[in-house]
Amino acid sequence: MSWELLSASKKSKGVTLDPRTKLxxxxxxxxxxxxGEGGGLALVTKPMLTAIPIxxxxxxxxxxxxxxxxxxxxxxxxxxxxxxxxxxxxTNFVLLFLCGFISxxxxxxxMGYYTVRxxxxxxxxxxxxxxxxxxxxxxxxxxxxxxxPTVGEEYHAIGDxxxxxxxxxxxxxxxxxxxxRFVPMMICSIKIGEELSAAALTRGLGAPVRRTNxxxxxxxxxxxxxxxxCAVLFIxxxxxxxxxxxxxx
Amino acid sequence: xxxxxxRIGAKDLVTVGIYxxxxxxxxxxxxxxxxxxxxxxxxxxxxxxxxxxxxMLFLTKTKKFGMITIMGIxxxxxxxxxxxxxxxxxxxxxxxxxxxLVWKAGRYSSAKMSIVTNGVxxxxxxxxxMAVFVTREAYFQHAVESYGQAWADTIQTYLPNWxxxxxxxVCFISGLVGGLIGKSLLKKHFKKAxxx
Numbered sequence: 001m002s003w004e005l006l007s008a009s010k011k012s013k014g015v016t017l018d019p020r021t022k023l024x025x026x027x028x029x030x031x032x033x034x035x036g037e038g039g040g041l042a043l044v045t046k047p048m049l050t051a052i053p054i055x056x057x058x059x060x061x062x063x064x065x066x067x068x069x070x071x072x073x074x075x076x077x078x079x080x081x082x083x084x085x086x087x088x089x090x091t092n093f094v095l096l097f098l099c100g101f102i103s104x105x106x107x108x109x110x111m112g113y114y115t116v117r118x119x120x121x122x123x124x125x126x127x128x129x130x131x132x133x134x135x136x137x138x139x140x141x142x143x144x145x146x147x148x149p150t151v152g153e154e155y156h157a158i159g160d161x162x163x164x165x166x167x168x169x170x171x172x173x174x175x176x177x178x179x180x181r182f183v184p185m186m187i188c189s190i191k192i193g194e195e196l197s198a199a200a201l202t203r204g205l206g207a208p209v210r211r212t213n214x215x216x217x218x219x220x221x222x223x224x225x226x227x228x229x230c231a232v233l234f235i236x237x238x239x240x241x242x243x244x245x246x247x248x249x
Numbered sequence: 250x251x252x253x254x255x256r257i258g259a260k261d262l263v264t265v266g267i268y269x270x271x272x273x274x275x276x277x278x279x280x281x282x283x284x285x286x287x288x289x290x291x292x293x294x295x296x297x298x299x300x301x302x303x304x305m306l307f308l309t310k311t312k313k314f315g316m317i318t319i320m321g322i323x324x325x326x327x328x329x330x331x332x333x334x335x336x337x338x339x340x341x342x343x344x345x346x347x348x349x350l351v352w353k354a355g356r357y358s359s360a361k362m363s364i365v366t367n368g369v370x371x372x373x374x375x376x377x378x379m380a381v382f383v384t385r386e387a388y389f390q391h392a393v394e395s396y397g398q399a400w401a402d403t404i405q406t407y408l409p410n411w412x413x414x415x416x417x418x419v420c421f422i423s424g425l426v427g428g429l430i431g432k433s434l435l436k437k438h439f440k441k442a443x444x445x
Contacts, residue, residue, distance in 0.1 A: 027330065030330060030331070097400065108331075136262060137323075139259060139262035140262050141266065143266025144266040144327075146266075147267055147270035150270075151274040152274060155274065155278075182302050183302075185271075186306060187442060189267065189270075190306075196263065197259075197267075206259030
């Protein structure tokens, strides 16, 4: 399993979206699929919102991943609609939990995966500068995204090392787990972090002048279509919330 | 270090990013436990305690006003992107700002104040529960659909409205405990290694 999050180099394949569009779609999915209500309108919008990241993944060249997503989603969706109502008791609970949970989390995960795999750190920074986010947020955010995989990697490596020494759940030193796992992990991460910050400073991150960026970002036709689609969905949801659009609800 | 210590420099911002990443990885690993209903409110105990360790280390590097606020905003943004709702963004800013004030009152070095700071900062966790209290009906309708009636019913009984205050206090207290644990670990390991 690759721990790479935001890739350092650009692998240009198929359609390219503006990082801002990806974030807007991601937020829309998080709000309307993961956190949204069901019934009525959502019966149409949720599958549509799920289709977007899967199509994007397909266009990006991740055909296998896209196909797996489709199969899982369709299974869960059909299961939720047809199998769940006829089961009872414990089976019902487990099925509902599994299907409901997976079909809600999957679109967000797929979109998140697509976003981080197709956006470089530079592009993200460029996009955030374009929306005039303050530098005080841009730098920590980009560092954080760059740093997640590192922490995860260290966490697993140290977990392996500690398991060899019997520090695990059910082992003799379960109580010591907190200390023996977090302390080395943090010391590692901090060392890496210091090197990272030195590297960034050498490249002029702290310089008082405005940094230039080589990445070309901008909205194209597809971006505009997607953003409009998200905006329409949000407006419809709000209208539904305040009681209008009773027909659709 | 830069002698002009009043303003936040690039190095400080990188520090905030690094510690936020560690803090989030640790809390997210634990957050998966909340699928078990009883663990859901208990997260307010576990997360501040475990998160206290990296946070205390973060405080040793924090010498400027505003760094904790930025961390709070980052927490809120990540929660927003992972679908926990927008309340965390609000509580993140408030708790971060308060923690900044407390830490400033401790002159960025007081051991006692650092523990209180962790307690105050831990209050941002309440943002993950606000949706339950403020938009109760919508939340549970959604919960029934996503996790099933049983899960939603159990959560419903665990979280009556007065629990909001209890959770807030619990967050603070476990933040203090986390701060104490973090402080002792700091003394034991990081001072020796020359990091803290």
